[in-house]
Amino acid sequence: MSATIKDIAKLANVSHMTVSRALNNSPLIKEETKRKIMEIAEQLNYVPNYNAKSLVLQRSHTIGLFFTSMVQGTSSSFLAEAIRGVSQEVGVQYNLFLRGIDDFEDFSSIHRRRFDGILLMSQSERDDTFIRHVREQGIPLVVLNRNADDPTIVNFVSNDRAGAYELTRYLAGCGHTRIGLVEGIAGYKSTQERKEGYLRAMKDAGLAVREEWLVEGRYDVESGYLAMHRLLALPERPTAVFCCNDDMAIGAMKAATEAGMLIPADVSVVGFDDIGFSHYTNPPLTTVKRPIEQLSRMGARKILELIDGAAAGGELVLLDTELVRRESVEELRAHL
Numbered sequence: 001m002s003a004t005i006k007d008i009a010k011l012a013n014v015s016h017m018t019v020s021r022a023l024n025n026s027p028l029i030k031e032e033t034k035r036k037i038m039e040i041a042e043q044l045n046y047v048p049n050y051n052a053k054s055l056v057l058q059r060s061h062t063i064g065l066f067f068t069s070m071v072q073g074t075s076s077s078f079l080a081e082a083i084r085g086v087s088q089e090v091g092v093q094y095n096l097f098l099r100g101i102d103d104f105e106d107f108s109s110i111h112r113r114r115f116d117g118i119l120l121m122s123q124s125e126r127d128d129t130f131i132r133h134v135r136e137q138g139i140p141l142v143v144l145n146r147n148a149d150d151p152t153i154v155n156f157v158s159n160d161r162a163g164a165y166e167l168t169r170y171l172a173g174c175g176h177t178r179i180g181l182v183e184g185i186a187g188y189k190s191t192q193e194r195k196e197g198y199l200r201a202m203k204d205a206g207l208a209v210r211e212e213w214l215v216e217g218r219y220d221v222e223s224g225y226l227a228m229h230r231l232l233a234l235p236e237r238p239t240a241v242f243c244c245n246d247d248m249a250i251g252a253m254k255a256a257t258e259a260g261m262l263i264p265a266d267v268s269v270v271g272f273d274d275i276g277f278s279h280y281t282n283p284p285l286t287t288v289k290r291p292i293e294q295l296s297r298m299g300a301r302k303i304l305e306l307i308d309g310a311a312a313g314g315e316l317v318l319l320d321t322e323l324v325r326r327e328s329v330e331e332l333r334a335h336l
Contacts, residue, residue: 002045002046002047003041003044003045003046003047004046005019005020005023005046007044007046008037008040008041008044008046011040011044012033012036012037012040014033014037018033018037019037019041022034022037022038023037023038023041023046059116059307060113060114060115060116061093061094061095061116062094062095062096062097062114062115062116063086063090063094063095063096063097063115063116063117063118063119063300063303063307064097064099064110064115064117064118064119065082065083065086065096065097065098065118065119065121066098066099066100066101066118066119066120066121066130067079067082067098067099067100067101067120067121067123068100068101068102068121068122068123068124068126068127068188069100069101069102069123070098070099070100070103071100071102072102072185072218072219073123073184073185073188073218073219073220074100074121074123074219075219075220075245075246075247075273075275077246077273077275077276077277078273078275078292081292081293081296082121082144082292082293082296083096083098083296084293084296085292085293085294085295085296085297085299085300086119086296086297086299086300088297088300089297089300089301089304090300090304094116097115101120101127101130107129107130107133107134110133110134110137110139111137111139112137112138112139115139116139116140116307117139117140117141117142117303117304117306117307118134118139118140118141118142118303119141119142119144119296119299119300119303120134120141120142120143120144121144121145121296122143122144122145122146122148122189123145123146123185123188123189123190124146124187124188124189125187125189126187127146128148131143131148131150131153140303140306140307140312141153141154141303141306142154142155142156142299142302142303142306143155143156144156144157144295144296144299145157145158145189145190145292145295146189146190147189147316150314151314151316152313152314153314154299154302154306154312154314154315155314155315155316155317156295156298156299156302156317156319157295157316157317157318157319158290158291158292158295158318158319158320158321159318159319159320159321160190160193160194160197160272160290160321161193161194161196161197161200162197162320162321163194163197163272163288163290163321163322163323164193164194164195164196164197164198164201164242164244164272164288165197165198165200165201166197166201166288166321166323167197167201167242167270167272167286167287167288167323168197168198168201168202168205168242169201169204169205170286170323170325170329171240171242171268171270171329172201172202172205172207174240174268174329174330174331174332175331175332176238176239176240176268176332177207177208177239178213178236178237178238178239178240179198179202179207179213179238179239179240179241179242180213180214180215180231180237180238180240180241180242181195181198181213181214181215181241181242181244182215182216182217182223182224182227182228182231182241182242182243182244182248182249182252183195183214183215183216183217183244184217184218184219184244184245184248185217185218185219186216188219190244191244194244194272195244198242212234213231213234213238215227215230215231217243217244217248219244219245219247219248220247220248220251221247221248221250221251221254222251223248223251224243224247224248224249224250224251224252224255225251225252225254225255226251226255227243227248227251227252228241228251228252228253228255228256228269229255229259232255232256232259232261232267237267238267239267239268239330239332240267240268240269240270240329240330241267241268241269241270242270242272243269243270243271243272244271244272245271245272245273246271246272246273246274246275246277246278246285246287247271247275248271249269249270249271249272249278249281249285249287249328250271250277250278250281250285252269253269253281253282253285253328256269263282263283263328264283264327264328264329264330265330268286268328268329268330269285269286269328269329270285270286270287270328270329271285271286271287271288272287272288272290273287273288273289273290273292274287274288274289274290274322274324278324278326279326281328283326283327283328284326284327284328285326285328286323286324286325286326286327286328286329287324287326288321288322288323288324289321289322289323289324290321291319291320291321294319295319298317298319302315
């Protein structure tokens, strides 16, 4: 039979309540007493009963990691980095529940008895209905990936606009004056931010933006492939194509290669996100690295603080992106 709190209390000559508080690292217990209790628990190979603990503390020991969608606009690499980042912080004391918001017809199953805290990897303002429901339920919440534009919400966001601006200016600095854009899903905040960065960079570089060079994509490989075919069919095609994520850039590279074009000699292609496959395309893909794993870890640390009773004031943390230069861009002239 496994050891119990009462067994530890008997050996330590203290009450079972003192043992419980010590095992939960309560500041009410003296360090000397706490250390003694922890040593006895280790000697007895004590294993906490999380089911009983959940009943006492009214906790589910479950953290929800929700996405706008786990199917549309969420690449496997993005998903893996987000899960890895959260898991590294949450450890084994919490179950991690993964789901897309678009899986739910209503949110009645999302309540305080089921979730101790929720992390939302948000893409769209349509998620605001979900955010309101979570807050009405009194569930600690951290929003990742999108600025929810609410000063009372904790937000961790990568600076996509600055990353897109730097990438577009890099293309202009390589001598490209005809730069096309394969956009992401309409209505997604990341799509808007990356397009804004591109447009601002084109304006600052004194370059024209032609409507036919702007093609809508869906953040998947196929839409990048189709978008590149459209761009290559134009009478005056771009010399460089900025795809708003790496999956679309991979599709665009395949379309260009099938059309008999060399990358980057005939057309330069860049992406966004720096997924694992971007190292192994032919040629390796120039892109922008987003700190998704870091962002997810920071969000997970914050949700654990909120679950443990930390003050729930709003916060906006903006994380820098990084331009990753590889071999998919042709230098038409020296950098400006």
